[in-house]
């Protein structure tokens with residue numbers, strides 16, 4: 001069955017593109033792509049032209065989730081499946097494809113109301129390799145995609161079925177906890193490649209769709225160095241260092257200028273192809289990850 005294979009990019013609308021760009025460069029070690037500035041910016045974490053797009057606006061939230069399939073045949077098959085299930089799908093035009101540096105593009109909306117884009121054939125620019133603004137071992141992307149997102153939805157089950165039944169995601173596990181920063185949290189974690197999850201969904205009363213974006217680094221010490229940069233920069237750390245119980249990610253969380261948290265992690269679990277057991281946990285972390293007051 002044709003399916004989504006990776007998280008490709010995310011688009012974020014923020015009231016202050018300049019502040020977000022500075023945070024991404026100084027704290028996250030993203031490369032700011034040429035042409036950024038003013039009301040728009042493009043951030044790199046690998047050899048692709050960009051992975052995070054920032055635009056100016058009042059929403060302070062994710063405005064589009066970019067997913068990708070392997071080839072145009074798979075994009076067309078997923079398009080047909082969505083249409084057959086009654087979902088409106090629009091084919092992106094030449095200019096839209098060019099802006100995203102992809103060969104083909106489809107637009108649709110998930111049951112939680114989030115704009116989703118499906119593409120294939122992303123431009124690669126190994127001739128201008130990712131160049132972090134600080135000494136850095138780079139980010140884990142390639143076949144595992146950009147990283148993962150935790151999306152906030154009121155209709156978690158309906159949204160999960162959409163991602164699994166129509167886009168081809170597989171449930172890795174569930175976390176149902178009585179103490180997620182002092183409140184109940186129910187999350188479902190879904191994968192579309194070996195990365196334990198590319199999309200997680202849960203409901204949190206935070207007033208935005210993007211709970212967090214996780215960026216994974218190759219080198220253990222880059223998590224510690226990033227935490228040093230958080231402290232030096234004065235960015236609000238929102239969760240302490242810890243290790244997640246399901247994807248084993250060693251990470252901390254920091255708040256971005258648009259409010260969404262960024263998880264900065266190392267050592268994420270890669271799920272074996274024949275591991276189809278769906279588990280449930282009652283805590284998010286084996287240790288650490290305490291919610292910090294900001």
Ligand SMILES: [Fe+2]
Nearest residue numbers: 148150214263
């Ligand atoms: Fe995460």
